[in-house]
Amino acid sequence: MSSDLDSAARPANQVVPNDYNSFGEAYAAENETNLINAHYTLPAMLDLAGDVAGRRVLDAGCGAGPLAEALRDRGAVVAGFDASTTMVELARRRLGADADLRVADLAEPLPYPDGAFDDVVAALVLHYLEDWTAPLAELRRVLRTGGRLIVAVNHPVVLKMVDPEADYFAVAEWSAEYTFNGQKAVLTNWHRPLHAMTDAFTAAGFRITVISEPHPAPEARELFPEELAKFPSGAFLCFLFFVLEAA
Numbered sequence: 001m002s003s004d005l006d007s008a009a010r011p012a013n014q015v016v017p018n019d020y021n022s023f024g025e026a027y028a029a030e031n032e033t034n035l036i037n038a039h040y041t042l043p044a045m046l047d048l049a050g051d052v053a054g055r056r057v058l059d060a061g062c063g064a065g066p067l068a069e070a071l072r073d074r075g076a077v078v079a080g081f082d083a084s085t086t087m088v089e090l091a092r093r094r095l096g097a098d099a100d101l102r103v104a105d106l107a108e109p110l111p112y113p114d115g116a117f118d119d120v121v122a123a124l125v126l127h128y129l130e131d132w133t134a135p136l137a138e139l140r141r142v143l144r145t146g147g148r149l150i151v152a153v154n155h156p157v158v159l160k161m162v163d164p165e166a167d168y169f170a171v172a173e174w175s176a177e178y179t180f181n182g183q184k185a186v187l188t189n190w191h192r193p194l195h196a197m198t199d200a201f202t203a204a205g206f207r208i209t210v211i212s213e214p215h216p217a218p219e220a221r222e223l224f225p226e227e228l229a230k231f232p233s234g235a236f237l238c239f240l241f242f243v244l245e246a247a
Contacts, residue, residue, distance in 0.1 A: 020083075022086075022185075024063075026182065026185075027063075036238060040238065040239075041124065043217040045123050046074070047214070048212065051074075052119065056076070056117045056118045057076040057117060058081075058121070059123075060081065060122040061106060061125030062081060062101065063082060063084075063087045063090075064087055065094040065095050069095055079099075079101070079102075079112070080099070080100070080101050080102075081103065081111075082104075083105045106139075107129060113142070115145070117143055119147055120139050120147070120150070122151050123152045124153070130190050137205075139204075140205045140246055143246040147245075148246070149206060149243075152240070153239060155237050156192060156197070158238065159174060174191055197240075211240070211241070212241040213241070215234045216235075221234060
């Protein structure tokens with residue numbers, strides 16, 4: 001967890017940022033068992049999704065497919081896309097050759113018809129984008145009215161934790177260096193204050209029904225005792241979760 005909470009923001013001048021085609025396999029391998037993804041983000045997204053049996057669900061930015069697989073195991077009819085060909089191939093290995101998985105970019109028009117899905121899940125995707133206007137409009141378009149967009153993004157407080165001099169109220173790019181399964185990578189994200197997120201959601205035609213700062217899964221304290229020892233409540237600042245209804 002230290003790479004998420006303790007890495008200093010720094011310019012991405014040595015490694016190509018967000019190059020999941022180069023470090024995707026290492027990223028996916030670490031995420032299978034780590035605290036932040038396997039025992040925090042994944043269970044939180046599933047808890048917010050609830051009963052998905054029979055629902056048509058799009059995994060936007062599906063990565064290697066762990067969330068799509070878990071939703072399918074719960075009875076959802078799942079499709080997914082990612083901008084990285086490496087990640088889509090990893091997801092296809094997980095979900096099978098017949099899975100509806102595509103290479104597509106959330107910053108561009110999506111290859112799905114209007115109202116095709118009951119739910120869209122977008123876990124740790126939107127914070128890679130400077131402008132949310134067109135991507136949120138596309139996600140609203142592919143959702144039926146009354147459908148849900150379930151989102152996890154960087155918590156807006158985290159930037160101030162890693163860079164106390166940063167302007168919380170500015171929409172600003174920042175980068176941090178990580179090590180995934182022994183391979184170094186740089187991730188570049190866009191910080192948004194909370195009001196900028198909620199304004200973007202409502203402008204795109206969504207109603208905010210849930211804002212969540214969840215605890216990790218119950219087994220996390222036993223699996224990661226040293227990392228969680230400094231958080232007596234069991235909760236820590238990392239990501240912020242939303243459930244949005246398509247109006």
